[in-house]
Amino acid sequence: MRLSIRTARLYDTVGSRHVTLDDLRQLIVSGEKIKVIDDKSGEDLTRSVLLQIIAEQEQDGSPVLGAELLEMIIRFYGGPMQALLSRYLEQAFTTMLRQQEAMHLEIAKALQTPLAPLTELARKNVEMWDQMQAATRDAFSGRSPDSSKTANHGDAKTKNNQQNNRRKGK
Numbered sequence: 001m002r003l004s005i006r007t008a009r010l011y012d013t014v015g016s017r018h019v020t021l022d023d024l025r026q027l028i029v030s031g032e033k034i035k036v037i038d039d040k041s042g043e044d045l046t047r048s049v050l051l052q053i054i055a056e057q058e059q060d061g062s063p064v065l066g067a068e069l070l071e072m073i074i075r076f077y078g079g080p081m082q083a084l085l086s087r088y089l090e091q092a093f094t095t096m097l098r099q100q101e102a103m104h105l106e107i108a109k110a111l112q113t114p115l116a117p118l119t120e121l122a123r124k125n126v127e128m129w130d131q132m133q134a135a136t137r138d139a140f141s142g143r144s145p146d147s148s149k150t151a152n153h154g155d156a157k158t159k160n161n162q163q164n165n166r167r168k169g170k
Contacts, residue, residue, distance in 0.1 A: 010036065010049070025053050 010019045024034055028050075036045040058065055065073075076085045 011039075021049070021053050021056055024049065025057070028053070 010021070010024065011017070012019045012023075027034060034046065034049075036049045037043070038045055054065075057063075073085070076082050
């Protein structure tokens with residue numbers, strides 16, 4: 001979005017209307033990129049306007065930039081590490097915004113299907129219950145889960161027990 005300053009007021013050249021700093025803040029929060037140009041001189045005032053928006057937020061709301069942090073940032077100006085700090089902060093904020101976006105997507109997924117984990121857990125519990133019931137039925141009916149193999153094995157075992165009992169005289 002391109003904005004111009006006419007008579008010390010911000011003017012949205014796309015929407016053909018005057019805007020406030022709060023209007024710009026809301027556009028930025030929604031993902032819009034803005035550019036502020038002085039109509040008379042053609043000078044890019046984007047940074048100045050962005051700093052004004054931050055200053056207003058820091059004054060009115062709960063501050064993000066505490067006094068101690070601001071002092072640390074001021075100490076970097078003019079020093080050899082100024083460019084490094086700028087790149088570091090940009091990368092840190094980019095990473096944090098990506099993580100925030102990923103978290104929002106995960107929350108949105110969870111809200112779309114809030115019972116999905118519980119549904120899966122219930123399905124597994126029903127499967128386990130069915131298996132337990134089948135095993136209990138088989139145990140009480142004298143069958144094992146694979147009754148054909150066990151029946152033959154059981155018959156041989158019974159014959160061996162009977163032969164051993166005869167030898168011992170029982």
